[in-house]
Amino acid sequence: MVRTPLTPEERERGERLGRLLREARGGRSMAEIAAHAGLSAETLRxxxxxxxxxxxxxxxxxxARVLGLSMDEIAGRCALAGV
Structure with a gap:
C-alpha cells in the first residue's frame, strides 16, 4: 500500500506534537516514559x-496518560492552522 505524502501542514502538526511531548516529559528519560506507555524508546524518539x-x-x-496531558490539550495545541 502506497501512503499519500504528508502536506507541509501535517508535518508541522507532527513537529508541534513532538515539542509538546518533549516539554511534558521534562527531565524524565525517554526510556522511562516509553516503557510506561508501552512503547519502544525508538518510537517515542x-x-x-x-x-x-x-x-x-x-x-x-x-x-497523554503517562505525561498527564489531556487529549483536548494535545488536539488544541497540535491542530492544523485554519481547521
Whole structure:
C-alpha cells in the first residue's frame, strides 16, 4: 500500500506534537516514559523528533496518560492552522 505524502501542514502538526511531548516529559528519560506507555524508546524518539508525524491514536492516548496531558490539550495545541 502506497501512503499519500504528508502536506507541509501535517508535518508541522507532527513537529508541534513532538515539542509538546518533549516539554511534558521534562527531565524524565525517554526510556522511562516509553516503557510506561508501552512503547519502544525508538518510537517515542521518532514522534518527538517529527520523524513519525502521524502516530496512531492509541499511541498518543498512552503518552497523554503517562505525561498527564489531556487529549483536548494535545488536539488544541497540535491542530492544523485554519481547521
Amino acid at each position: 521518532k514522534i518527538e523528533t517529527g520523524r513519525a508525524p502521524t502516530p496512531a491514536f492509541f499511541t498518543v492516548a498512552a503518552l
